[in-house]
Amino acid sequence: MITPKIPMPSNPFKFLKKQKQEIGISPDELLFRGIRKSDKVHLNIIDFNGEKLEEKSIKHIEEAFPLNKTDSVTWLNIDGLHDATLMDKIYKGIELPKLVLSTVMDTQARPTVQDFENSLFISLKMMQRDPVTDQITVENLSLVITENMLISFQEKKGDVFEPVRERIRMNKKRIRNSGTDYLAFTLLDIVIDNYIYNLGILGEKIEDLEDRLLVNQNKKTIDQINRYKRELNFMRKSIKPAKEMILNLAKLDTDLIDEENEIYYRELQVNISHASETSDNYREMLSDQLNIYHTTISAKLNDIMKFLTIFSVIFIPLTFIAGIYGTNFDVLPELHYRYSYYIMWLVMIVITLSMLVYFKKKKWF
Structure with missing residues (x-):
């Protein structure tokens, strides 16, 4: 089955716009909406409990369905969201709401959390810094939590969750003896930590610019301020909705999150609030720098x-x-x-x- 691809804006700093092709589409239609970032879909399974661990790549999604009925914890990671046929098989094989999988295929969907009878759906933006271009890249991350299985959907193959895999391989007691709810927490924790990490890198540049601003005002300075403002606004588009989603997640009364793990989800609230407040502080700093620049230039002009x-x-x-x-x-x-x-x-x-x-x-x- 060939999945039509809807073109999206090439400039990552542009705010989202509704595409004309999406108008009139049913909310639960399995249609990929976004830019295809992976040539093919990669399926990886980690099945574990306190005594055993099995990690493998699979070619057919049907191989994962029986694991949803076992007592062990199964982490199914799917890299690539464009295959509507695969999503339809997941919908039928694991009996997930079709609206969930439709939202998964929409890479521009707003971060959200939805509680269903047999599953919990979480969606947010995952942020990374390209080591080559030193620019922020954002991709949509979706998590589906059931009693025994966690399914993570990523737009492309990456190693951002490799620390979690290493903890599982090294038989860390907490993660190996906990359920899918704690595993979901560890993934969300890494996403939020990346928010704070990337804000810190940008913050160092902003603070360094503030020191140079007092001794040197030129066109290059104003260009840097505007570039940092665009980058920060781009990051805030992911952080602010994620904060709202985390707060809603903490309010859920769901059986899929054990009471003993609720403390970890409250920690997520603290971390995402820290990231949000940090972004606000840097935004104010950039506004102050812009005012300082214009004030200094005006003073020089007056002289x-x-x-x-x-x-x-x-x-x-x-x-x-x-x-x-x-x-x-x-x-x-x-x-x-x-x-x-x-x-x-x-x-x-x-x-x-x-x-x-x-x-x-x-x-x-």
């Missing part, structure tokens, strides 16, 4: 205009005197006087000095 004004005012009487003696009349009383030239210079110098003394007393410069 220049003050100097030019004083310079012009001084030369007005001098030009007046030179204009009188530069006329073409034959009869000028002082024209043939022996010391006229020197007297004119003396008068002009006295006027200049008098005006400078007057301006100095008025503290105009």
